[in-house]
Amino acid sequence: MALLEINGLDISYGxxxxxxxxxxxxxxxxxxxxxxxxxxxxxxxxxxxxxxxxTGGKVTSGSILFGxxxxxxxxxxxxxxxxxxxISMIFQDSGAMMNPTRTVGSTFVEYIRTHEDMSRKxxxxxxxxxxxxxxxxxxxxxxxxxxxQLSGGMRQRVGIxxxxxxxxxxxxxxxxxxxxxxxxxxxxxxxxxxxxxxxxTSIIMVTHDLGVAAYISDSIIVxxxxxxxxxGDRGSILHRTQNEYTKMLLDAVPTLGGERYV
Amino acid sequence: MSETILEARDIxxxxxxxxxxELTACSGVSLSLYRGKTLGLxxxxxxxxxxxxxxxxGLDKPTSGEILFRGADIAKMSxxxxxxxxxxxxxxxxxxxxxxxxxxxxxxxxxxxxxxYGRIKRSQKNETAAELLExxxxxxxxxxxxxxxxxVGQRQRAAIARAVALEPDVIIMDEATCSLDVSxxxxxxxxxxxxQREKGISIGFICHxxxxxxxxxxxxxxxxxxxxxxxxxxxxxxxxSLHPYxxxxxxxxxxxxxxxxxxxxxxxxxxxxxLNIPEGCPFCDRCGECTxxxxxxxxxxxxxxxxxxxxxxxxxxxxxx
Numbered sequence: 336m337a338l339l340e341i342n343g344l345d346i347s348y349g350x351x352x353x354x355x356x357x358x359x360x361x362x363x364x365x366x367x368x369x370x371x372x373x374x375x376x377x378x379x380x381x382x383x384x385x386x387x388x389x390t391g392g393k394v395t396s397g398s399i400l401f402g403x404x405x406x407x408x409x410x411x412x413x414x415x416x417x418x419x420x421x422i423s424m425i426f427q428d429s430g431a432m433m434n435p436t437r438t439v440g441s442t443f444v445e446y447i448r449t450h451e452d453m454s455r456k457x458x459x460x461x462x463x464x465x466x467x468x469x470x471x472x473x474x475x476x477x478x479x480x481x482x483x484q485l486s487g488g489m490r491q492r493v494g495i496x497x498x499x500x501x502x503x504x505x506x507x508x509x510x511x512x513x514x515x516x517x518x519x520x521x522x523x524x525x526x527x528x529x530x531x532x533x534x535x536t537s538i539i540m541v542t543h544d545l546g547v548a549a550y551i552s553d554s555i556i557v558x559x560x561x562x563x564x565x566x567g568d569r570g571s572i573l574h575r576t577q578n579e580y581t582k583m584l585l586d587a588v589p590t591l592g593g594e595r596y597v
Numbered sequence: 598m599s600e601t602i603l604e605a606r607d608i609x610x611x612x613x614x615x616x617x618x619e620l621t622a623c624s625g626v627s628l629s630l631y632r633g634k635t636l637g638l639x640x641x642x643x644x645x646x647x648x649x650x651x652x653x654x655g656l657d658k659p660t661s662g663e664i665l666f667r668g669a670d671i672a673k674m675s676x677x678x679x680x681x682x683x684x685x686x687x688x689x690x691x692x693x694x695x696x697x698x699x700x701x702x703x704x705x706x707x708x709x710x711x712x713x714y715g716r717i718k719r720s721q722k723n724e725t726a727a728e729l730l731e732x733x734x735x736x737x738x739x740x741x742x743x744x745x746x747x748x749v750g751q752r753q754r755a756a757i758a759r760a761v762a763l764e765p766d767v768i769i770m771d772e773a774t775c776s777l778d779v780s781x782x783x784x785x786x787x788x789x790x791x792x793q794r795e796k797g798i799s800i801g802f803i804c805h806x807x808x809x810x811x812x813x814x815x816x817x818x819x820x821x822x823x824x825x826x827x828x829x830x831x832x833x834x835x836x837x838s839l840h841p842y843x844x845x846x847x848x849x850x851x852x853x854x855x856x857x858x859x860x861x862x863x864x865x866x867x868x869x870x871x872l873n874i875p876e877g878c879p880f881c882d883r884c885g886e887c888t889x890x891x892x893x894x895x896x897x898x899x900x901x902x903x904x905x906x907x908x909x910x911x912x913x914x915x916x917x918x
Contacts, residue, residue: 372778516641521849521863546851587783589808596813
């Protein structure tokens with residue numbers, strides 16, 4: 336059975352249809368990228384999966400099944416059990432999701448203690464241990480730091496460490512490397528690939544960077560103005576696509592030693 | 598290379614911080630802009646590339662060194678002289694949503710530089726705005742719109758129209774395409790290169806996307822921790838670059854043609870803080886080929902072939918004193 340199955344998903348904001356007829360299937364340990372330009376609805380889709388549509392947004396038809404169970408009918412308590420343990424999410428800038436007036440450790444401890452009954456001390460130790468797993472040097476210093484004291488790459492690692500604390504089956508990543516420098520981006524993307532090897536995590540990665548999608552994904556979904564233009568395994572999208580829009584997107588990506596304008 | 602328009606000689610900029618600490622944003626940078634050519638400046642955040650371009654714009658003064666625009670030193674100009682010179686050096690910013698005044702119509706935005714310098718009369722604005730919008734391939738009726746009703750790509754076109762309005766010799770673009778989608782990015786690069794051909798503008802283009810820069814820059818300078826570590830013709834960067842840092846940047850590029858089997862090379866760690874730059878080569882702590890000498894002596898930019906300079910002891914770099 337597929338881990339995640341979405342069928343005929345329509346999402347509207349204030350009565351206006353923004354995503355229509357979205358569908359995908361994701362197996363365990365698979366990585367799928369959703370690519371598309373801004374406004375194509377890619378972020379809206381993964382927000383819907385985690386029940387995080389902003390006010391005014393709602394799923395108007397279709398189904399989202401996670402492990403065979405519908406996510407559209409969960410109540411607050413059921414969501415609380417699922418988020419973090421079953422599905423978790425990392426954002427474009429993990430620094431922005433953390434409270435700037437609290438230390439990383441304080442946020443991390445709170446996160447752990449909402450999920451399990453644990454003393455502050457143990458939760459702190461568990462947090463540090465996760466940071467070590469995410470290859471953050473000097474975890475104690477990171478735990479005591481405020482988000483602004485960390486570089487973008489380190490903040491993103493903290494975000495991934497939090498998301499991975501309970502080894503969720505599915506990790507949703509919304510442009511996790513777009514705000515990072517090239518070299519840091521390479522490190523983070525590689526580490527995300529290792530999550531699958533080490534924990535068997537399935538990942539849905541939303542990105543506008545086709546290069547990153549090409550590197551990490553098993554399958555790719557191309558979206559445009561709320562609908563799927565094309566989907567398939569990475570080879571068929573990158574090398575054998577017949578779709579004009581996908582071709583245009585691929586052509587627009589600058590490559591080393593590629594087309595020159597001067 | 599063609600005629601030199603602007604030349605920065607041995608520019609250093611230090612910022613004094615609390616507690617007597619000093620932050621070196623640029624150290625001994627020498628770069629030139631040539632007529633009708635593009636200089637791409639690449640490097641990670643905090644490497645000093647934006648500081649350098651701000652110095653070139655006269656928005657900030659260097660601690661030492663000189664910036665010669667047609668022979669006159671920008672760093673020593675009075676406000677009045679600087680005002681005159683700015684007509685010839687214009688800028689396009691990263692985020693067109695915040696660099697355009699939301700309360701002004703596009704017509705007023707693109708004509709503002711011309712009005713500032715008294716080049717046109719109020720009565721000529723309609724006509725001028727139409728010409729400028731045509732040059733950046735926007736429909737003339739957009740003159741009556743406000744920035745918020747344009748897409749991000751269209752806004753960046755309006756920002757470019759404003760920058761070319763005074764027919765400057767130099768345009769500095771600070772990450773001008775990095776907030777755009779790839780297809781829009783491509784169309785903006787095509788626009789910039791066309792305007793450059795038609796008007797002979799020199800462009801200083803700050804960017805961290807190496808494949809993009811090499812697609813249109815005549816010359817690329819790579820900066821690391823305030824120093825230029827390599828400078829070479831843009832087209833050669835993929836094949837002929839030598840500096841371990843440039844190679845590392847190239848290794849970190851995700852190429853759509855590479856399979857999952859290809860290993861992405863990444864350098865360990867992150868750049869050290871510009872508050873404590875290593876004594877020797879700035880890259881020594883992260884370099885795989887670092888030697889004892891690299892830790893002690895800072896290599897100087899040394900020419901290895903025509904137009905290609907590297908600051909690395911592996912490639913015959915002499916030491917700075």
